[in-house]
Amino acid sequence: MRVIAPTFVFAAAAFAGGCAQTESPEGALLIESQGAFAVGGQVSGDPAEASLHCDHGVVEYQIPPRARAVSLLMWHSASAVAWQRRWDGGEGFQSIFLRRGYPVYIWDGPRVGRANWGCVETTYTPNARADQQNFVAWRFGLTYPNWFDDVQFPKDDGEAWNQAMRARYQEFDSVANAQLESDAAAALADRIGPTVALTNSAGGLRALLTALKSDNIKGIVAYENVGWVYPEGEGPNVPEGRFGPVEVPQDEFRKLARVPIQVVWGDNIDASDVYRARLEESRRFVDIVNKYGGQAEVLLLPDAGLKGNTHLPFADLNNVAVADLLSEFLAKHGLDRR
Amino acid sequence: MRVIAPTFVFAAAAFAGGCAQTESPEGALLIESQGAFAVGGQVSGDPAEASLHCDHGVVEYQIPPRARAVSLLMWHSASAVAWQRRWDGGEGFQSIFLRRGYPVYIWDGPRVGRANWGCVETTYTPNARADQQNFVAWRFGLTYPNWFDDVQFPKDDGEAWNQAMRARYQEFDSVANAQLESDAAAALADRIGPTVALTNSAGGLRALLTALKSDNIKGIVAYENVGWVYPEGEGPNVPEGRFGPVEVPQDEFRKLARVPIQVVWGDNIDASDVYRARLEESRRFVDIVNKYGGQAEVLLLPDAGLKGNTHLPFADLNNVAVADLLSEFLAKHGLDRR
Numbered sequence: 282m283r284v285i286a287p288t289f290v291f292a293a294a295a296f297a298g299g300c301a302q303t304e305s306p307e308g309a310l311l312i313e314s315q316g317a318f319a320v321g322g323q324v325s326g327d328p329a330e331a332s333l334h335c336d337h338g339v340v341e342y343q344i345p346p347r348a349r350a351v352s353l354l355m356w357h358s359a360s361a362v363a364w365q366r367r368w369d370g371g372e373g374f375q376s377i378f379l380r381r382g383y384p385v386y387i388w389d390g391p392r393v394g395r396a397n398w399g400c401v402e403t404t405y406t407p408n409a410r411a412d413q414q415n416f417v418a419w420r421f422g423l424t425y426p427n428w429f430d431d432v433q434f435p436k437d438d439g440e441a442w443n444q445a446m447r448a449r450y451q452e453f454d455s456v457a458n459a460q461l462e463s464d465a466a467a468a469l470a471d472r473i474g475p476t477v478a479l480t481n482s483a484g485g486l487r488a489l490l491t492a493l494k495s496d497n498i499k500g501i502v503a504y505e506n507v508g509w510v511y512p513e514g515e516g517p518n519v520p521e522g523r524f525g526p527v528e529v530p531q532d533e534f535r536k537l538a539r540v541p542i543q544v545v546w547g548d549n550i551d552a553s554d555v556y557r558a559r560l561e562e563s564r565r566f567v568d569i570v571n572k573y574g575g576q577a578e579v580l581l582l583p584d585a586g587l588k589g590n591t592h593l594p595f596a597d598l599n600n601v602a603v604a605d606l607l608s609e610f611l612a613k614h615g616l617d618r619r
Numbered sequence: 620m621r622v623i624a625p626t627f628v629f630a631a632a633a634f635a636g637g638c639a640q641t642e643s644p645e646g647a648l649l650i651e652s653q654g655a656f657a658v659g660g661q662v663s664g665d666p667a668e669a670s671l672h673c674d675h676g677v678v679e680y681q682i683p684p685r686a687r688a689v690s691l692l693m694w695h696s697a698s699a700v701a702w703q704r705r706w707d708g709g710e711g712f713q714s715i716f717l718r719r720g721y722p723v724y725i726w727d728g729p730r731v732g733r734a735n736w737g738c739v740e741t742t743y744t745p746n747a748r749a750d751q752q753n754f755v756a757w758r759f760g761l762t763y764p765n766w767f768d769d770v771q772f773p774k775d776d777g778e779a780w781n782q783a784m785r786a787r788y789q790e791f792d793s794v795a796n797a798q799l800e801s802d803a804a805a806a807l808a809d810r811i812g813p814t815v816a817l818t819n820s821a822g823g824l825r826a827l828l829t830a831l832k833s834d835n836i837k838g839i840v841a842y843e844n845v846g847w848v849y850p851e852g853e854g855p856n857v858p859e860g861r862f863g864p865v866e867v868p869q870d871e872f873r874k875l876a877r878v879p880i881q882v883v884w885g886d887n888i889d890a891s892d893v894y895r896a897r898l899e900e901s902r903r904f905v906d907i908v909n910k911y912g913g914q915a916e917v918l919l920l921p922d923a924g925l926k927g928n929t930h931l932p933f934a935d936l937n938n939v940a941v942a943d944l945l946s947e948f949l950a951k952h953g954l955d956r957r
Contacts, residue, residue: 309684312648315714316704319785331748334784346647361733366654376653394733397788404742410669446672447657450735
């Protein structure tokens with residue numbers, strides 16, 4: 282008889298709502314090695330007298346046995362938790378892709394989360410309307426609290442809502458910070474070897490900048506990306522905001538043409554002026570990078586038969602189907618080799 | 620033939636310095652389920668109009684197959700990373716105790732790390748002398764940069780030093796915050812069931828407060844604890860500082876007598892006035908809780924034959940020997956049952 286400890290009952294049954302997916306068809310996860318470390322950053326001051334190690338990133342890693350050669354670097358703009366669990370408590374992309382043989386890295390960039398010993402003073406100010414803004418920004422519905430009918434979120438599950446609203450931490454959205462984060466991420470990529478960046482929202486701009494700084498970024502799958510890099514003179518000619526745009530010399534920009542890029546969008550885009558514009562902007566970017574010889578594409582999940590996905594498709598109820606599309610992308614570009 | 624991916628070579632050989640311990644005698648880690656979630660906290664404002672979920676904690680969990688009944692809750696005051704890796708890159712307590720069959724939870728309390736969406740504004744101010752203060756506070760040596768001869772730290776390994784100096788994040792040391800953190804941790808314990816809190820430094824005060832708020836704290840192993848709870852009138856009669864002391868009514872205090880408590884100290888205590896006083900204070904606490912019928916003890920690692928341990932014995936080079944002593948404690952108190 283199999284003994285089930287109280288905590289396991291909690292994790293698999295009570296918390297995950299008894300969803301079949303939590304019980305892997307393959308049984309237990311196998312981990313060859315795991316841990317965490319800091320990378321990049323500065324040493325401010327004089328180490329002989331008074332100094333501070335700061336502005337590094339912190340990464341957690343898990344490596345399965347007989348791992349594939351290219352790892353996945355999961356880069357949130359919201360929270361690491363969204364890569365670690367589905368909103369209903371089911372497995373997140375972290376575990377799903379470990380089962381599929383990929384080394385998985387989960388990244389807190391400089392000043393973010395567990396890497397918050399920055400070199401400069403920073404202030405956190407609570408956002409009194411965060412819940413309402415999240416609801417709309419994550420496309421749970423067009424207006425709070427009116428859910429889209431087909432949304433891939435367990436909308437009657439109060440605990441799932443509670444988890445989603447607590448699944449963020451301070452982001453530091455500015456181009457200067459995106460550059461700082463990509464400096465540290467490039468140091469990470471140089472250290473861990475070939476990797477594909479999986480990003481969400483503002484994480485995509487950071488990964489694009491990282492691909493300019495390290496040849497080890499072998500692919501970018503940007504879920505609902507906000508913020509783009511353009512060749513000088515070819516950007517949308519708008520003032521720089523929190524998410525760019527960033528213009529770089531053409532020779533720099535050509536580096537992005539070497540990197541397979543997939544920009545993934547969920548459902549109900551048409552309902553939102555903001556997201557229609559973001560989708561259009563992503564098509565414009567894809568056209569430009571492909572004009573330079575790139576391998577970029579836009580994937581609309583509804584076109585692949587997936588309905589109701591939100592701004593964080595990898596945490597949605599149908600995240601296994603979303604994962605299957607990622608596996609296809611990785612295979613198509615030879616990024617699944619062992 | 621076993622295929623070793625580049626990333627694994629990095630993790631096991633380059634990063635861990637080829638230490639035999641990284642290669643587990645038992646092969647790959649087995650994980651039945653893993654993930655992360657938020658727990659506790661408040662909802663500020665009016666959810667109908669403008670609200671923010673805040674002041675929760677965030678926990679990562681891993682549960683091995685056929686897990687033991689009592690989990691381990693790893694509660695840093697410095698950084699989760701110190702539970703996840705030894706300074707030389709070898710396995711941390713997280714993996715060591717998963718191999719030994721314990722469910723493992725790694726905790727960021729409210730406002731800390733990945734739980735930094737607090738309900739109030741907070742400011743991070745860089746500490747220009749952090750490296751030098753860490754060196755002394757973590758008892759790498761008596762004065763910076765003069766290492767203790769026998770220190771269980773790879774003192775000639777520049778990368779280990781780099782990792783150690785980046786293995787912290789904002790702590791929010793005050794009694795008010797320790798209460799806030801223990802509120803959320805009590806909600807966690809109520810949710811995950813019986814657990815033993817492993818703490819470091821200021822984490823110990825937080826765990827003691829949590830044991831007053833949840834019956835599921837079944838033991839506390841406090842590595843180099845700073846900050847204590849006393850019965851009213853029996854404290855050291857000093858002003859409340861960042862680490863207490865906290866006085867509570869006798870009836871409250873008696874709850875601690877139900878909890879097996881081990882306070883663990885490393886080596887070279889005698890060399891430091893500060894640490895000699897902290898050791899004495901811990902003996903005083905142990906005497907008081909035992910006077911109330913408790914099961915508390917002080918463990919000096921040198922008395923158990925371990926030399927050179929620092930302020931973070933669980934991350935030291937001999938952390939497997941430190942883990943063995945923890946296993947003994949858990950067995951002695953019946954906390955290792957399946």
